[in-house]
Amino acid sequence: MKRVVVGLSGGVDSSVAAYLLKEQGYEVIGLFMKNWHDDSVTISNECPWLEDSNDALLVAQKLGIPFQTVDLSEQYKEKIVDYMFSEYEKGRTPNPDVLCNREIKFDVFMKIALSLGADYVATGHYCRKGEIEVDGKPMYQLLSGVDDNKDQSYFLCQLSQDQLAKSLFPIGALTKPEVREIAAKMELITAEKKDSQGLCFIGKVRLPEFLQQQLQPKDGLIFEVDADNAIYDQKTVNFDSIEEKLAFEAANIQYTPEVAKVVGKHQGAHYFTIGQRKGLNVGGTKEALFIIATDVATNTIYTGQGHSHPGLFKKALFVANDEIHWIRPDLALSNGQKMEVMARIRYRQELQKATLHQFENGMYVAFDAAQSAITQGQFVSWHIGDELIGSGVIS
Template sequence: MKRVVVGLSGGVDSSVAAYLLQQQGYEVIGLFMKNWHDDSVTISNDCPWLEDSNDALLVAEKLGIPFQTVDLSEQYKEKIVDYMFNEYEKGRTPNPDVLCNREIKFDVFMKIALSLGADYVATGHYCRKSEIEVDGKAVYQLLAGVDNNKDQSYFLCQLSQEQLAKSLFPIGELTKPQVREIAAEMELVTAEKKDSQGLCFIGKVRLPEFLQQKLQPKDGIIVQIDKDNPVYNTTVSDDLNTEEALALAAKPIQYTPEMGKKVGKHQGAHYFTIGQRKGLNVGGTAEGLFVIATDVVSNTIYTGMGSHHPGLFRKALFIEKSEVHWIRKDLALANGETMKVMARIRYRQPLQEATLHQFEDGMYVSFKEPQSAITEGQFVAWHLGEELVGSGVIS
């Protein structure tokens, strides 16, 4: 019997994952990851991880599998939380969920599981894994989940072949309603439990409140840039080579307060992200204002009116060389090579037609259609068919 350690989160997805593995004849062990016990930043008096770990324990008891809790809060603080604060301070918007999978679930947690003699680690992600042979060697593929509405392959876009080799995704072939149905049939306590919102594994924490614990509020101005501003009328010279043209298309516009009019105040540019609409508290505009840029050095937020404002859109983005990650290393591009892919710049965004261009110091991703709110620090992931083959941090 192969031994599998399941990351039981106290949610319905991982509960059903454990049950399915048991049905498939694996020896299953449930582990709950405790990643947080700094109560100064939770926004409610309840203790979310306690409730979740109790639910995970009840599921393990129901299935008759061994269960324990592992405390990873130190590693989580160092690898995820500190990193998040540093990124926000620099005016970038990190994706803690992608990092959490790469650094915690499929690294620190996986090492613990393997030390318990596990052959695999399993999670309740909606994605699939398959295996092909390339040049006589086994190569693992990360495939989208069958449920289009819940596909979570994006969150695993930074995994490596070594991590995939030891991973199982038991619910990837199912839809969410099917998962809930199985949980109800098995009378699992998590069958009706709502999906968790908030930071991965921290529970009920809203990001602005979380950030305010460490990043001090400071007053700054909100500037509105008109859609007809001449800054949007740049003509591209015909003399540029491909790399120069891509660099121009990927470069964010540098705004100054003189380009627009002051429409309000804010408590800190580092609390805002590109494309954000809520929380600006500026009234009296014909359409909603959207953040089109933030400047943490001058503590200024630049906004544009309406979701079609030209300041929201760009046709390309850049990934620094060290941040280009191929799950399928055998498909990695050499300098000067290009590849047509389908890509997304955020979870749940429909896949977009794009082309990868590899150069000496990094990779450009150019899109067929201009993309709204390309955000520094977030991940772009690219697919060939239903396979996610690589990703990178937007620079």
């Protein structure tokens, strides 16, 4: 019997994952990760870890599997929270859920599981694992979940072959309603439980308050740039190379107060992100204001009216070499190579047609259609069919 450690989060997905593994004849151990102690920044009772750990314990008892709690709050603070603060300070927008999977669940947690003699670690993610042979060796694939509405492969876009080799995703071939149905049939306490929202494991956090613990408020100005400003006039430029053209398409427009008008004040450019509409507290405009750029050096925010404002759109993005990650190393591009893929720049975005271009200093992802709110610090993932083959941090 192979031994599997399941990350029991106290939610319905991981509960059913544990049940299915037990049905398949694995020796199952439930482990709850406690990653956060500070209740002062979570919105009351939205996702208190205590209730979650109790639910996880009750599920383990119901299934008749051993259960324990591991406290990873120190590692979580160091690898996720501190990283988030430093990224926001630089004016980038990190994705804590992707990092949490790479650094905590499939690294720190996986090492604990393997030290307990586990052959595998399982989670309640909606994705699937495939296995093929490349040059006589097994190669693992990260495949999308069958439930299009819940596919979570994007959150695992930074996993390695070593991590995938030891991972199981028992509910990847099921839809959410099917998972709830199994939980109800087994009378699991989590059957009707709402999905948790907010930061991976911290719960529903008031992000500005959370960031204010570390990043001091600084008064600054909010500018509005008109949609028909001359800065958006597409001049025809002749480029000497495809690399030059892509660099031009991926570059951020450099806004200055001269091209805009002051419409309000804010408490710190580092609290805001491209494409954001809420929290600006500026009224009186015909259409909603969207953030089109932030400048943490000058503590300035630039906005534009409406979700089709030209300042929101770009056709390409850049990923520096040290931020490129191939789940399928056998498919990695060499300098000068390109590849047609489908890509997405955020969770739940529909896959977009794109071409990867690898150059000496990094990779450009060029989209067939201009994309709204490409955000520094977020992850872009690239796919062939239903397989996620790689990802990178947007720079």
